[in-house]
Amino acid sequence: MQLSEQELLRRKTREELIAMGVDPYPAETFDVNVTAAHIKRNFDRRPNEYTNLSIAGRLMSRRIMGSASFAEIQDSGVRIQIYIRRDDICEGEDKTLYNDIFKKKMDIGDIIGIKGYAFKTEVGEISIHVTDLKLLTKSLRPLPVVKEVTDDEGNKRTYDAFTDPEQRYRQRYLDLIVNPEIRKTFIQRAKLINSIREFLSEKGYLEVETPILQPLYGGAAARPFKTHHNTLDMTLYLRIANELYLKRLIVGGYDGVFEFAKDFRNEGMSRFHNPEFTQVELYVAYKDYNWMMNTMEEMIEKATIDLHKDTKVQVGEHIIDFKRPWKRFTMFEAIKHFTGIDISEMDEEALRETAKKLEVSLDETMAKGKIIDEIFGEKCEPMLTQPTFITDYPVEMSPLTKKHRSKEGLVERFEAICNGKEIMNSYSEINDPVDQRERFEEQLALGKRGDDEAMILDEDFLRALEFGMPPTAGVGIGIDRLSMIMTNSNSIRDVLFFPQMRPEIKSRAAELSGDEKEVFEKLEKAGKMELVDLKEQSGLSGKKWDKAIKALTRGGFAKVSKTEKGLFVEAG
RNA sequence: GACUGGCUAGCUCAGCUGGUAGAGCAACGCCCUUUUAAGGCGUGGGUCCUGGGUUCGAACCCCAGGCCAGUCACCA
Structure with a gap:
């Protein structure tokens, strides 16, 4: 697997955290006593209720301004802003937690736990003033960063939305994180x-x-x-x-x-x-x-x-x-209603005529019942909202x-x-x-x-x-x-959370070369075939063939199996 | 199965009549204590879906294939 620059960096960060004694995947419970939705719903009415809170979520954005920062975390699809000041989370001389862990070693997508109290910023946004911060899960893949803005008129605009239907269906977990409205x-x-x-x-x-x-x-x-x-x-x-x-x-x-x-x-x-x-x-x-x-x-x-x-x-x-x-209709009534034709007394011959007149296509095998069903399906069903x-x-x-x-x-x-x-x-x-x-x-x-x-x-x-x-x-x-x-x-x-999709095959042929690649491509197309046939189709000499197929099976690209019916090769 | 459209950086997308790839966000470095698509300066990052062809030269043109979406057909 070829890793992107960002993926490599995050793996490196993970190692560095471990080296400095910070477990990127701690085992112990992080007790949560409130949700983002709860705070947002009730803060205005009961501002004093949120003085000693403990909350966990995924880091969704960061705005670092020197020794203080704003960020957002998201739990259960709801985001809330947090405010982190260096000297609040690092009381003594040691500023590692802010300067190094928060600023350098945390990324968008990481899951963190915070303690603190709720307040409103000067701009009026309900936020959490952080007094303690803990990494709960390091994320190794960059998350699509979707930004939402509400303009002066209160209209919501979304930037860089994660919209590709294929990716949304295949990676529903991502879709749920980044497009929380689908949770509804x-x-x-x-x-x-x-x-x-x-x-x-x-x-x-x-x-x-x-x-x-x-x-x-x-x-x-x-x-x-x-x-x-x-x-x-x-x-x-x-x-x-x-x-x-x-x-x-x-x-x-x-x-x-x-x-x-x-x-x-x-x-x-x-x-x-x-x-x-x-x-x-x-x-x-x-x-x-x-x-x-x-x-x-x-x-x-x-x-x-x-x-x-x-x-x-x-x-x-x-x-x-x-x-x-x-509304209730008998099938005959519905057909009469939408086509004006009463077919209730018709025999098969007359029904065929009628279907033809209505431009409902039939085939020869259809009997009386099927013809009626076709006419209904074609002329009535779509009309019934x-x-x-x-x-x-x-x-x-x-x-x-x-x-x-x-x-x-x-x-x-x-x-x-x-x-x-x-x-x-x-x-x-x-x-x-x-x-x-x-x-x-x-x-x-x-x-x-x-x-x-x-x-x-x-x-x-x-x-x-x-x-x-x-x-x-x-x-x-x-x-x-x-x-x-x-x-x-x-x-x-x-x-459906996980609709059926075609398997995600990226052609792996690129990792191979020469003869192996040619053989693999043939095999990939066929899926499974007799070994002899594949060898024949490859047109390779005995020695070259042997080398190519061995490389393929070793690399997991192909599997050879022996049954009563003969030797078969399968794409791996 | 047919037709139409799409596939370019982690995400969203641009890329003219073919001249060798770009923006914003994200990432990296530096500055910044209430910001909100934060900002400023700088840096890195690409099998342009795959394979062939045309061409001096292809992300772009041609052929074949893959995958996705939509519509229709089939099917409840």
């Missing part, structure tokens, strides 16, 4: 989860945990991640949903269960999709989807008030109001949903759409095991035709249903998408 987003997300948890717990439903590693994946239409358990020597999948397990618990006799679940779907990424995401799923016995709609609008309305003290949320250009009751329930979906799209009590060809399902996106999916669950088996079999047929998202038949789940599951309503709520709305975020990555 994550606090809101946590509040949202707490609010929902509180609501469901208060109703007496049990929060449960079910397997993430599943031998069969089910409960949604998606491609899974596949993994392997060594001892059992079996394939396991990361769950795409927990639905089938929660329903087993309903069979087992719980009246209501819910789980905040990380689900994993091996599909494309976009500003609305991360390969792992969070859903809360809830199943309640003896209820149907109508009850669930009422319960959910109550729950989300409450959550909105918990977060914003209001039912209204600003999202981009729009103000979204979660106040009950939300305010929270809206869409009910009564075509049966083909919903293999776990109970057939509609009175409408042929439909199921008892609703989705809540908000800001043009689905945030909730719910239905009256199938509890007729014979019906459920038939639906699974239809899915199997789809799978055989090449639909790689078709559901798999889960024999154990069917066995559970055969013992009898009470009539049940279930719902899944996308926590990430709901968080996006609640925090006015434009991308799912803004509501």
Whole structure:
């Protein structure tokens, strides 16, 4: 690793501190009795409360003026100014703590502990007059220095902001230090989860945990991640949903269960999709989807008030109001409303015609239900900004949903759409095991035709249903998408601390030379290949090849492994 | 996957029709006891994303590739 000038200097400083007997990473507790936020909030009202304070934080800026200095420290995302005078922290003749340690050996980014008292400067800034100073952690990397100014009119201006989205996502710790306003987003997300948890717990439903590693994946239409358990020597999948397990618990006799679940779907990424995401799923016995709609609008309305003290949320250009009751449309009504066409009585032929007229593109494999869904997705969903329930979906799209009590060809399902996106999916669950088996079999047929998202038949789940599951309503709520709305975020990555990113590969080929470099570049592109093939492609003589590959494996650039299938090389 | 834009110092960015790299902050040295994007004087710091090509000469032009972002497509 090539270190920058500043990194080298800080490493040297670390050594010097140790040499002079200052531990740059002391073990003992530094007792903190106040936070920056606390002082700033209360100093004006109770100035005498802060005469003997002890506070720790990261050094964010320094203004040294000879034998006195101003600096800022930041704790929990809040900055406060500190004032350090040489003769206050160094009472005797020995001025090392100020002249050497503070001025020379502390840097922006170091974590320090101070003791002192709060006061106001002549300019009126609440500050801490330091009487004692201690290094708690030496920082070895220079921090981006972001400056914020408030001008005479009270407008905030930021200079040298740390804005590169890639760096912010990859180094979230840095982002949190330097752009503390993003902390609010994550606090809101946590509040949202707490609010929902509180609501469901208060109703007496049990929060449960079910397997993430599943031998069969089910409960949604998606491609899974596949993994392997060594001892059992079996394939396991990361769950795409927990639905089938929660329903087993309903069979087992719980009246209501819910789980905040990380689900994993091996599909494309976009500003609305991360390969792992969070859903809360809830199943309640003896209820149907109508009850669930009422319960959910109550729950989300409450959550909105918990977060914003209001039912209204600003999202981009729009103000979204979660106040009950939300609009309700059947899918057919919604399509009629937005296109003027009543498709409720149409057969597949007529639907195709209609889709064509509406410029909704279809492919040959799509059946009736899928066509309806396409038209809805294209012509209605994006138009629905305010929270809206869409009910009564075509049966083909919903293999776990109970057939509609009175409408042929439909199921008892609703989705809540908000800001043009689905945030909730719910239905009256199938509890007729014979019906459920038939639906699974239809899915199997789809799978055989090449639909790689078709559901798999889960024999154990069917066995559970055969013992009898009470009539049940279930719902899944996308926590990430709901968080996006609640925090006015434009991308799912803004509501995840650590969104999935491509690995950070800097081409290390530069460290190599000649033959090694050429071989490594080929290997890096292929990832893994047969040793013989790589040798062939390199076009090197036996001796040169041997030398190059040995250098690469020694340097950790390549790994050779022997299996039954032959010799393989892998980029390291 | 397609299109558009981007990649230059630790951070934010400039760099004209190709002439061999610059500013502010940060860093280093000196001065400075209530400053606040503190200030003053001085100094150092770069694989200009990578690899090829054109050229006397490439950060800049051409080709290939990488990564990121946005939009669209796919996908719930």
